[in-house]
Amino acid sequence: MSRLGKITRRSLLAGVVAVAGGAAFGVYQIRKPVANPLDPGAGATLNPYVIIDQQGIAIIVPRAEMGQGVHTTLAALVAEELDADWTTIRVLHGPPAAAYYNAALAHGALPVADYRMRDWQRSLTAGIGAATKLLGLQVTGGSTSTVDAYERMRLAGATAREMLKSVAAERLGISAATLNTRDGRVIAPDGQEIDYRDLAEAAATRAVPRVALRPPAEWRLLGRSLPRSDMQAKVTGQAQYSTDIVLPGLKFATVRMVPYLGGGMAGFNAAPALALPGVEQVLDLGTGIAVIARNTFAAIKGAEAVEIDWTPSDLPPDTAAMFDQIARAFDEAPNSRMRDQGKPDDITGQLDAEYSVPFLAHATMEPMGATAWLQDGHLTLWVGNQAPREHLKVAAAAAGLAEDAVTLHTPFLGGGFGRRVETDVTWQAARIASLVPGTPIRLTWSREEDMRHDFYRPAAIARMRGAVEDGRATLFDAQIAAPSVTRAAIGRLTGRALGGPDKGHVEGAFDQPYAIPNYRVAGHLADLDVPIGFWRAVGNSFNGFFHESFIDELAHAAGRDPLAFRLDHVGPESPVAAGVLEAVRAVSDWDTPLPETTARGVAMTWSFGTPTAVVIELKREARQIRIARAFIACDPGRVLDPAIVRSQMESGLIYGLSAALSGEITFTDGRADQGNFPEYDGLRMFNTPRIEVAILQNNPHMGGVGEPGTPPAMPALANALFALTGQRVRSLPLIHHADFIL
């Protein structure tokens, strides 16, 4: 019980009810099998993940492929058990459907740090996971896809295989137990082979058998770096994203929405736009306009030409006023104290520090866009999205149609990072298509529209108090203030207002594996209506910076090596986390002294089930600073595709470094100042460090890999800057404080 601190079983159960939306669901409903949403026409479907037709085997991966490799790893889960030929399978996203609920999302809902979760708590989250099936959240996010699919999709492959074998056994008049399967064929003991295509239709009518999953030692695809299923299309220009759909009579649209976030539109004059060549129509979208034209260039020129009378919003006028509003949250009682150990109020703080981070845009390479076509009362949409059922509902409402009059396709996403959970572009495309029935439209946002109408990673402030004694931390007392992403984004997604302690607000701070006797993390929710949303690693992305920067301050105050100091505090709490610190120490050669022109910083964050440690090495070059090298050690438990894990770690690191170095969205008169890459850039090849990744598999529980590389990258960079210059930077981005190569 002591390990659980002040979290009682009662509050855990309350957590279950909150996740399930206030209703209590019986086991029967939860266990009831899901309906198969697939209707392949020609060919047969054996379960929601497998279609076999005359072309061969198609595997349904009902998660968005936004670069993270799910259309490879999740397909491999099915292919492994199905004994499909990896080189010939097709991978499809599949339709929006309740069958594709994300059960692993619920894992993060318990008010417990992942690293301390007990077995009975893990089984409890499995129950909540089944309840999310009833909510039907088909979300790609939270680094959950692989964890969620690990059993379910292997079972889909295994049961389909056994159904195929049972048909073959009957045809051959022998026992199914004597049959083997390989490369999409059933193989009899006498060498006779039957292609799955010849068995599928009959197999689809069989009862679903109980099957044991293969032990990892027998795996042929999983555990290896596979050729990605999306690679060829992506290097030949054939991969289709939202705005690559070519349709007969296609017209091109763009939007210009109110730049005062939360403001409105009093009226507009379309005449100057309609006078331009190629511009065909200007449509009223309520808080902005859409222009339809013969091509996107004409549409963008037209949108710029429309004279619009905007109504300002009630937001604080500028960034400084917004930070004042966030700081006011400290005056109110905290929303949460999810870590509260010892007697922090009895300890005199030796270190007091205030940290802050700015709003951040997602800046996906592909600006928001969608293709939509209303034909004979039926709307078809192609939109890269991370929550297809919610997008479908919004599209139906925007077009004034019933949900069954809408078909939604999820093509490849040109980056997601949480942005494409949001339904704004889907609403616009559906509304525009409904205003021009019969005409397919391709909606493309300008980069400026994209950057100025984001759902931003919130700005946040942390007030820290700490103390050290005899080389150890005796006090870590953090207060964190920011508007709540959880409430904003989940509220938009589900239409439900969430209450109670907000875990997402303090994740990355309250749940870190350090043994500190007086250890408290309080979350204060700020009342500020800037549109905010999920962003790679969300709360961890700012709390990781606060927590790991301040740990560094404590280490230096104690006169200790920052990595050894961390190990002393992490070792007793989590051997798995200590393992990644040891590994990063080894790969970065941490204990070898560096010349004066070079310095290292370290940070470690446990997020999305995966402890990840980063060492950044900075080097002075003339008068500038280069991020020369980066070392990552992570432990996501069992690894299914090492190359994808490595590339996700590099990707998360670069996303974090980009933000820490130069990322910030500021506001003037309620409008975002930055509009394009010259004002909001990412790392380029020439200023990206050389990266080494060490992947450990000691974690007994599988964690995510898409996000955990991001949180520790930012504090590791700031800690390295301190090591190099002696300057402790407590506010991001770093370009305001030091001269990096840009």
Place this chain on the structure above:
Amino acid sequence: MTTRITVNDQSYETDATPDTPLLWVLRDELGLTGTKFGCGVASCGACTVHVAGEAVRSCQVRLGDLWGDVTTIEGLADTPLAALQSAWMRYQVAQCGYCQSGQIMQAAALLSENPAPDDPEIDAAMGGNLCRCGTYSAIRAAIQDAATDMARGGGAG
């Protein structure tokens, strides 16, 4: 007014206005969607194509100013520079993939001018191409590998 242009050795006619950027002619008028829109201000490189063998940002080249034949990602496979696409496959470079057409076209222009670039030369040539997924180390490795492959006389494979 009709403009005749050659893209990937095919001749096309378009009556788009002469101030229309090549990017939108390719994507919207000709249906060649492999070339991507990222920024519209030549700061991301997603729209990179070749005009007369030279890498250009197609968002900045107006139809009326076009000075030569155009090669896009869809046409690269028919040239010796397809060695880059093979290397991209070997190194499994793409993540979301959206910037990769531009990355590959930029790298192709580099190798056609400099068949054996060193790291600083690669960094300098590729600095205008943004990748928000951060695939840079794989891109650099793939370029070096393609250069080696082409020097050995590989190519269209």
